[in-house]
Amino acid sequence: MVMTTCGTPEEADHIAAALVEWKLAACVQKVRISSTYMWEGRVHHDDEVLLLIKSSTDRVPAVSDTIRSLHSYDLPEIIEVPITGGDPDYLEWIGRMTHPD
Secondary structure, X not given: OEEEEEOOHHHHXXXXXXXXXXXXXXXXXXXXXXXXXXXOOEEXXXXXXXXXXEOOHHHHHHHHHHHHHHOOOOOOOOEEOOOOOOOHHHHHHHHHHHOOO
């Protein structure tokens, strides 16, 4: 799974759709969040959209490249979280959706 944040719901929708359409992700969940972070020497408080991207391990580099190419942030959050377990049928579905051939 890969996590990133977006500044607007529209940007989140655009990135999520691209990842799913291009078979880089089986599913992308979008969650509205409030973030507090340090940037350029100042503390910022912003509303963002968290993307939880369900993908296969071998697709993570392409997911990361796609996020960077479509994202408006200078330094988008791109964090890989290993999936160490889960429903076998669901995990197999992720594999089928990201490797359709």
